[in-house]
Amino acid sequence: MPIDRITMTGEEAPRAVDVFARLQSEVIRPGLCTHCGTCVGLARGALAMAPAPEGPLPAAIGVPVALPALAFDACPGKGLDYPALARAVFGCEPQSWLAGVVRSAYLGFAQTAEIRRRAASGGVITQTLVYLLEQGLVQGAVVVSQGQPRPWLAEPIIARSVDEILAASQSVYAPVPVNILLEEMATFPGRLAYVGLPDQVAALRRLQQAGHPGACKVDYVLGPYVGTNMYGAAIESYLRANGIHDLDEVTELRYREGEWPGYLQVKTRAGRILRTEKFYYNYLIPFFVTRSTLFSVDFTNELTDLSVGDAWHPRLETQRGGFSVMLARTARGEQLLHAMQAQGKVALAAISLDEALAMHGHMLDFKKRGSFIRMQWRRARGQAVPDYGYAPVQIPWARYAVELVISTIFAVGRTRIARRIVERVPITILGPLFNTARKRWKQLSKPVKRNGLATTRFVVRPPAAYQPKTHGAQGASHR
Helix, strand or coil: CCCCCCCCCCCCCCCHHHHHHHHHHHHHCCCCCCCCCHHHHCCCCCEEEECCCCCCEEEECCCCCCCCCHHHHCCHHHCCCHHHHHHHHHCCCCCCCCCCCCCEEEEEEECCHHHHHHCCCCCHHHHHHHHHHHCCCCCEEEEEEECCCCCCCEEEEEECCHHHHHHCCCCCCCCCCHHHHHHHHHHCCCCEEEECCHHHHHHHHHHHHHCCCCHHHEEEEEEECCCCCECCHHHHHHHHHCCCCCHHHEEEEEEEECCCCCEEEEEECCCCEEEEEHHHHHHHHHHHECHHHHHCCCCCCCCCCEEEEECCCHHHHHHCCCCEEEEECCHHHHHHHHHHHHCCCEEEEEECHHHHHHCCHHHHHHHHHHHHHHHHHHHHCCCCCCCCCEEECEEEHHHHHHHHHHHHHHHHHCCHHHHHHHHCCCHHHHHHHHHHHHHHHHHHHHHHHHCCCCCCCEEECCCCCCCCEEECCCCCCCC
């Protein structure tokens, strides 16, 4: 048995009931749960994800909870060792911790017009899943289906047909516990593709490393870039601001409907159609941002075979239509893109990694320096934080000052009074006001947030052994 394989049963393992107790004391109660569903997927029916004001949480459902030790080891809420996972998945550590291991970078979009139109950006993830299924390379795909089990909710499914994959296109900006499907994945009669957020993918990779049968059914791992996510309460607040106080009035919810970059669209039983541009409804982020995305250091979904994000570039944005930036991380992911290009399924243009990262410099800084600052401050208050096995060596003092502003905005925004006040401001005023303020803030903070970012040095370290220094610009090494 490989030395990295975790014994799931046996006398040397902790008593199963103690694993859930440890998760509760070290992850759930401290507010570190990422809502990934991994522990539920390993619980053999003893746990379920229960609704909570700040995201679904694992809860016992009346039978003895017999969790294996793997449920704690693979929990991304406590943090997972990214250097070790990178070595296991790619055979090496990244040259740049800003992006993770990358073989090649591209701009492009799905050539199938309908797929591109329905997607959040260029439709590449949806097109890839359809291609894999049609070529018989997989028999199912783990995806998130919006509108199930209720119109305003979303749930993970194993899509077995092209129609199911198409129905699951677009982004979902709320926590969805994808890894509750682990047991269903283990009994699935065939090979799988998997689409997940960074925390879900990291848990999956740790499960694969440990030999979990469901995780090992997955041959292709895809994932979107993820900056911030929002609790489900954000939609409830949006509806109240529009005079809708009963969720049962909602008949359809789409987060990125229409031409890229899209708009939030809600349809109601009374025949109302609410539409708010993407950059306008982003006003909800400071009020409902999930705690886990504030502590996540993975923006580009670093442990996938292929990660995909919106290609934010003025030249592309004026063309509309939807463009994706793609990072192929494995030979399998790279070969898949080239095969689809050869068959006319996707349009690809190779770009440098620096070009790809420049499209998201603001969010890379938010994750690769901001998250470490936020965790440092939380640790100083005696609170638990995730540990990812690496950290920046130095962070400029000015970046701490910028983070003080950002964290203050989030702290005020999550208060009940702030949330209620914002619901009383018409969205026709609030949306444009927020978008203008967002652009102005990015312009003002850009010199500080970009200063030294590209040359930030990171150190791979033992758990809980490092505090970043406060200094000026860093040296030239990414390692």
